[in-house]
Amino acid sequence: MAIIMHVDMDSFFAAVEQRDNPELRGKPVIVGGHRDSKRGVVSTCSYEARKYGVHSAMPIAQAVKLCPHGIFIPGNHKKYAAVSRQIRSVFYEFSPVVEIVSIDEAFLDMTGCEHLYESLEDLGRAIKRRIFETVSLTASVGIGPNKFVAKLASDYRKPDGLVVVRPQEVWDWLAQFPVKKVWGIGQKTAEVLASWQVYTIADLRRCSRETLVRQFGKQGYTLYQLARGIDHSPVEPEAETKSLGRETTFAEDIAAMSKLRQVLADLTAEVGYRLRRHGLWARTITLKLRYDDFTTITRSSSLPEPVNNDDDIFHTAYKLLVDNIGQRPVRLLGVYVSQLTGFGQPSLFSDPRRERLTRLMDELNTRHGRPVLYKGRQLPSDATDR
Ligand SMILES: [Mg+2]
Incomplete structure (x- = not known):
């Protein structure tokens, strides 16, 4: 049985800024542009800012309205990339099979390495500890039998979370999630599903494979499988492409x-x-x-x-x-x-x-x-x- 770990840094850019500038700690920090930025969008914001409804991809102007006392920072991509490289080196201490998803997120294939740890929880705590020792930042970690479950798990108890979903738990655990959490379900697909009274993964399981394929084509078959916690997509190590x-x-x-x-x-x-x-x-x-x-x-x-x-x-x-x-x-x-x-x-x-x-x-x-x-x-x- 595969063991996949998903590691996702908590509000990465904002956390780096708070780490390097103690005055920003405990404050709503919004990275993405100056407060008078006309075109800027929120790239990341601290959890303090999220309380005001600020979230990534929101125009800066809107974030200013929601959180007028927020601290707006354009961001320092070079610094974030350097921190990201440090974190990446920690990943390779744990597994040679690492798929870098983005600057602050990766999948690690841990299959066959589980015996090195007392438990999967221990494995998760170990990587969180190593990341914190290395860059003084917290990460949320999800561990599951495939990428789909691992990614949902890392998101489940953010920030500083650790969630392990064992194969026998997948069916019941997945049932609660809104369909929008399923890979490939965007606004349009969600609207079609809502018109069928399908809102959660549990609801989605009531749709037959034929119905889903008729409506959504090939993607329908994927939805059928993901609703059941089936995902065979491999962890793909970094491209060798030069x-x-x-x-x-x-x-x-x-x-x-x-x-x-x-x-x-x-x-x-x-x-x-x-x-x-x-x-x-x-x-x-x-x-x-x-x-x-x-x-x-x-x-x-x-x-x-x-x-x-x-x-x-x-x-x-x-x-x-x-x-x-x-x-x-x-x-x-x-x-x-x-x-x-x-x-x-x-x-x-x-x-x-x-x-x-x-x-x-x-x-x-x-x-x-x-x-x-x-x-x-x-x-x-x-x-x-x-
Ligand atoms: Mg993140």
Whole structure:
């Protein structure tokens, strides 16, 4: 039987700020932007701020209204990433099979290691203790027979929680949760289920597999299984990927900048999509150009923060293209990304609307197995500006 542990740091960014600045302790700390920030969103907030109804992904302006005396901090991504690396080294003391989910969250496959500990509770206490010794921060830990249960368990007694769910307890324990806690159930699915009077996992079990599949397709089958605590998804260790990219050779050499720009938009959309699918961010963007005489050049640009949004990749690559195009027609155009990392916090530094749009596009493109939504720059233009 598998033993999976999910570790989730408690209000990570805010906790780091409170750790490093004793004046902030016990106060409502809101990380994500200055209080007059027009576009900022709450990235993390301390538990003191949550009492006022502040939560992550909320616009800063709204958080100011709910919690006017809150302490608003733009955030220091470099520092959080450094702390995250320290925590990651603790994970590897416990298991070689670690899936980094985000900057403050990971799954550890502990299968076969349980005999090293008196009990699973002991294992959970041990990792919480090591994390606290290393970074002076608390984590919540969930242990269960699979990732789905472990993740629900770590969330169950936050902050500083430890919840162990044994295989024989899974059925009864899961029954209480609202369906929204099930992976893959978003607003729309929840609405359909609510129209069937299905609100909890216990309710969800009353739906037959056929009904769920008829309504939700392949996802319906997953819901059927998760409602029963069945989840075979493996803990996937960090990607070995060092770089990824896409290039295309033209049937005829291209000189028109408008056409090259459009192809570049397609290439970057695909590279961005693949990055996000792998949960990766990239710090270096590389443009590859082969001219009509077969001379090939690559030009790179490294960014201050890792990115995985199409816009960031495109604008960086496009600048490289403009700077290096010269006067010759192009035979091959490629975009590569490297210096990959599993860390990045999109909501901290970028526009939340853009992040939502990207997620929506990714979802649709994944569901259709091919790109069905495009950005304007990917569409052909009649202009021949060069
Ligand atoms: Mg967390």
